[in-house]
Amino acid sequence: MDKALSGVTILDFSHLLQGPFATQLLADMGAEVIKIERAGSGDMFRGMTFFAKWVGGSESPNFLAWNRNKRSIALNLKSRRVHGLIMEMAKKADIVVQNFRPGVLAKLGYGYEDFRAVNPRIIYCSGSGYGEDGPYVERPGQDMLIQGLAGLLANTGRGDMPPVPAGSGMADQIGAMNMVYGILSALYYREKTGKGQKIEVNLLAGMLAHLAQEYVGVLNLGEDFVRPNSGIGHPGMQAPFGVYETKDGGYVTIAMSPFRTLYETLDAPHLAPYDDLATLFSQRDAVWQKVNEETKKFDRDDLLERMLDADIWCAPVNDIRRAAEDPQVTHMGMIASYEHPKAGTVKVIAPAVRMSETPPAIERPAPLVGEHGREILKEFGVSDDEIAALEAAGDMTVEEAR
Amino acid sequence: MDKALSGVTILDFSHLLQGPFATQLLADMGAEVIKIERAGSGDMFRGMTFFAKWVGGSESPNFLAWNRNKRSIALNLKSRRVHGLIMEMAKKADIVVQNFRPGVLAKLGYGYEDFRAVNPRIIYCSGSGYGEDGPYVERPGQDMLIQGLAGLLANTGRGDMPPVPAGSGMADQIGAMNMVYGILSALYYREKTGKGQKIEVNLLAGMLAHLAQEYVGVLNLGEDFVRPNSGIGHPGMQAPFGVYETKDGGYVTIAMSPFRTLYETLDAPHLAPYDDLATLFSQRDAVWQKVNEETKKFDRDDLLERMLDADIWCAPVNDIRRAAEDPQVTHMGMIASYEHPKAGTVKVIAPAVRMSETPPAIERPAPLVGEHGREILKEFGVSDDEIAALEAAGDMTVEEAR
Numbered sequence: 079m080d081k082a083l084s085g086v087t088i089l090d091f092s093h094l095l096q097g098p099f100a101t102q103l104l105a106d107m108g109a110e111v112i113k114i115e116r117a118g119s120g121d122m123f124r125g126m127t128f129f130a131k132w133v134g135g136s137e138s139p140n141f142l143a144w145n146r147n148k149r150s151i152a153l154n155l156k157s158r159r160v161h162g163l164i165m166e167m168a169k170k171a172d173i174v175v176q177n178f179r180p181g182v183l184a185k186l187g188y189g190y191e192d193f194r195a196v197n198p199r200i201i202y203c204s205g206s207g208y209g210e211d212g213p214y215v216e217r218p219g220q221d222m223l224i225q226g227l228a229g230l231l232a233n234t235g236r237g238d239m240p241p242v243p244a245g246s247g248m249a250d251q252i253g254a255m256n257m258v259y260g261i262l263s264a265l266y267y268r269e270k271t272g273k274g275q276k277i278e279v280n281l282l283a284g285m286l287a288h289l290a291q292e293y294v295g296v297l298n299l300g301e302d303f304v305r306p307n308s309g310i311g312h313p314g315m316q317a318p319f320g321v322y323e324t325k326d327g328g329y330v331t332i333a334m335s336p337f338r339t340l341y342e343t344l345d346a347p348h349l350a351p352y353d354d355l356a357t358l359f360s361q362r363d364a365v366w367q368k369v370n371e372e373t374k375k376f377d378r379d380d381l382l383e384r385m386l387d388a389d390i391w392c393a394p395v396n397d398i399r400r401a402a403e404d405p406q407v408t409h410m411g412m413i414a415s416y417e418h419p420k421a422g423t424v425k426v427i428a429p430a431v432r433m434s435e436t437p438p439a440i441e442r443p444a445p446l447v448g449e450h451g452r453e454i455l456k457e458f459g460v461s462d463d464e465i466a467a468l469e470a471a472g473d474m475t476v477e478e479a480r
Numbered sequence: 481m482d483k484a485l486s487g488v489t490i491l492d493f494s495h496l497l498q499g500p501f502a503t504q505l506l507a508d509m510g511a512e513v514i515k516i517e518r519a520g521s522g523d524m525f526r527g528m529t530f531f532a533k534w535v536g537g538s539e540s541p542n543f544l545a546w547n548r549n550k551r552s553i554a555l556n557l558k559s560r561r562v563h564g565l566i567m568e569m570a571k572k573a574d575i576v577v578q579n580f581r582p583g584v585l586a587k588l589g590y591g592y593e594d595f596r597a598v599n600p601r602i603i604y605c606s607g608s609g610y611g612e613d614g615p616y617v618e619r620p621g622q623d624m625l626i627q628g629l630a631g632l633l634a635n636t637g638r639g640d641m642p643p644v645p646a647g648s649g650m651a652d653q654i655g656a657m658n659m660v661y662g663i664l665s666a667l668y669y670r671e672k673t674g675k676g677q678k679i680e681v682n683l684l685a686g687m688l689a690h691l692a693q694e695y696v697g698v699l700n701l702g703e704d705f706v707r708p709n710s711g712i713g714h715p716g717m718q719a720p721f722g723v724y725e726t727k728d729g730g731y732v733t734i735a736m737s738p739f740r741t742l743y744e745t746l747d748a749p750h751l752a753p754y755d756d757l758a759t760l761f762s763q764r765d766a767v768w769q770k771v772n773e774e775t776k777k778f779d780r781d782d783l784l785e786r787m788l789d790a791d792i793w794c795a796p797v798n799d800i801r802r803a804a805e806d807p808q809v810t811h812m813g814m815i816a817s818y819e820h821p822k823a824g825t826v827k828v829i830a831p832a833v834r835m836s837e838t839p840p841a842i843e844r845p846a847p848l849v850g851e852h853g854r855e856i857l858k859e860f861g862v863s864d865d866e867i868a869a870l871e872a873a874g875d876m877t878v879e880e881a882r
Contacts, residue, residue: 080669080673082665082666082668082669083665083668083669085672086668095693099692103661107665127697127701128694128697128701128703128705128716128717129697129701129703129716129761130718130757130758130761131701131702131703132701133696133700133701139693139696139697139700139701140693140696140697142696142700143692143693143695143696143697144692144693190836208808208812209808209811209812209834211811212807212808212811212812213807213808213811214807214808217788217795218735218791218793220735220736220793221735222713222714222721222722222723222733222735223733223735223793223794223795224795225733226723226731226732226733226795226796226797226798227795227796227797227798227803227806227808228798228803229798229799229800229802229803230646230647230648231723231731231733231797232647232731232797232798232799232800233647233648233799233800234636234637234644234645234646234647235637235644235647236641236644239638239641240711240723240725240731241723241731241797242636242637242638242644242711242713242723243636243713243714243723243733244632244636244646244650245632245634245635245636245637245694245705245707245714245715246632246635246690246691246693246694246714247693248646248650248690251654251690252653252654252657255654255657255658255660255661256657256832256833258657258660258661258664259505259657259660259661259664259833260833260835262660262661262664262665262667262668263484263485263509263664263835263838264484264835264837264838265664265668266484266485266488266664266667266668266671267482267484267485267837267838269668269671269672270487270671271482273837274837275835275836275837275838276835276836277833277834277835277836278833278834278835279832279833279834280812280832282808282809282812282814283812283814283830283832283833284832284833286803286809286814286829286832287829287831287832288648288650288653289648289800289829290501290545290546290828290829291497291541291542291545291546291648291649292530292647292648292800293545293800293804293815293827293828293829294535294541294542294544294545294826294827294828294829295529295530295531295541295542295545296800296801296804297800297801297804297815297827298535298541298544298823298826298827299529299530299531299533299534299535299541300533301530301531301533302799302800302801303530303647303799303800305647309642309644311624311644311645312624312645312647312648313647314530314531315530316532319624321628321633321642321643321644321645323642329628329633329634329642329643330628331624331625331627331628331633331645333620333622333623333624333625334622355532356532359531359532386619389620391620391622391625392625393619393625393626393628393629394628394629395628395629395633395634395643396628396629396630396631396634397631397634397635397704397705398631398634398635398691398694398695398698398699398704398705399698399699399704400631401629401630401631401688402695402698402699404629405614405615405616406610406611406614406615406616406629406684407684407688409611409613409614409615410610410611410614410682410684410685412684412685412688413695413699421700424696424700425695425696425699425700426692426695426696427688427689427691427692427695427696428685429689430658430681430682430685430686430688430689431658431661431662431679431680431681431685431686432611432679432680432681433662433665433666433677433678433679433680434592434677434678434679435666435669435675435676435677436665436666436669436677
């Protein structure tokens, strides 16, 4: 079946998380993503892992997560010969993506103006931590730093403990989605007008945009968020919204539901006196404690069944292993896999969006470093002799499956 | 200047957060978003707020945050006359967006097949909590519930305390980005082929996709994340990655940096024995304690200056009010405002993505309920008499500025 972005070619200089997740999303939709890695070691994320362990003994789970459906070519970007080749490729490309620190790639001759000179239709998307100018332009931009700067971190956790970051790279991942948003908007515009353009995405601005309702609240209501001293689930929310313990040591979430329905369902009529909005906000920690005493009388699954029967908005708190076996996750086919030449069968997350005409799909594993260099250059008309010369000079490296 | 999505018309049945954020992102890029609200009270999110306060005494910060650049028409969707009008409008529209519970809108005659029958080019995007089939299809889908189900919540917070949700509606907001991703991919495909399609986005699948590296780690490395009993910033990370206290009661984040550089910068050579990856992981809580003893010897800004001079990846932890005054946030112009007829000057977050040819912009405040109903219907050729009849029957309501 067709893919939505079939025929779109992306030269992808990006590394780490933000850029690679963005180009994977585009690749899932059928774009031809040519991942241009550093000759030799490739994307720095190949050296990143959890638990000091490696998939198949050698491969990074982080890299495997964000680089399927791409082909890789590993080049020495400082070589003039390589520069000439990439500019030839750019004539036939639609999009360039990069997330080096501001100015780094332009210094090597791969800035927007360089590509525009050979292909005015090019869409060039840069990702950075803090944008391409301003007081922080030289600072390192990293996910947790951005969560802290933007206010997500201060909004997370308990008031009687230090604040905590969200346990996943939200700023990076939102940055990736913003790249996709900018690129696809620009692609539509180019279809209409023939004009390419430059897009700048940064992690800090993206994180702020996702905190829009918290900012609009604080900046217009004249009150600051104070983290609750209990399991209340957001510093702006009243009880019972939050996370509760169960008898068997589990946790459940309870969101917006009429408080009366909740205390009746828990057989706890003594909670009735708290049932007005002002009290549920001002005494939220005390109410949380009292509700928690009740939820701890039930095992997790019994409690959930009882509450769902009463149409209370609730759900289990799963760790990742348990979530992977959740009936709805399984039903949706969200745990997929691909075969990787070194890592073997790799379990990954399937595309999240369903489309009736152009379903996204997993068609390739994450590539080895420069695995497809030779075939890519041949497709762009480079001769076998030139390819051999590039490799001999160390300007292109090719990792082959064991 | 042009906008990237100028000329694209969206019939937006969505409410609450996921759909409205998606259509605001499209509206910022120039799409003409017609927000179709319930006659009378409008979008349920108009009744949502923080701190039990209202902007200008009456307006919801949550609604104000996600609905700029749209016009509103408030209609009784159960009226056959209204149904006929909307189907006429659909002939000239490009995209329909909705996030009612699965099946609700189709029962009223506004499903994909209904729109497709009058306009085969239509792109119809549905958002839901758990998708449109499967064991959870009848369950309430809400942001915190999804964070809990998908594993983000269990991955956030300390091991010696219950887990906590991220302090912002990440699942909803990521759901919005996935709508944008699907819609713009489909729009490009339609430009190429003339074909519309149906897109399904759900919060659970979107959240899983953002946890891809955590899932790939757990499912392929055979180890589970265990939340740290300290300020370490991610359950998969080693020290020093985390949040640290300062002498003046502030916090800083410290991300990936050579440990040696850190202990030298802190004048703490006694930390040298911990400097290998295995130890920094296995003894991360102890190392965090020791580093934290050092960071508490400095005031926040002094510590940051010292660490930034040594190129240590670090940043301050800001609350939202402080973040709004951050020099880089200010430099980027991220705190913007619009004039609202009832709320007055409303501070909001500016568009996060910069584009050289088609910069997104804020051109309208969030609308009142049905504020633009009459002008919208006139643009679609409805007569004054018909409009008056609709209003007289209560099938359309118009809120006017005080």
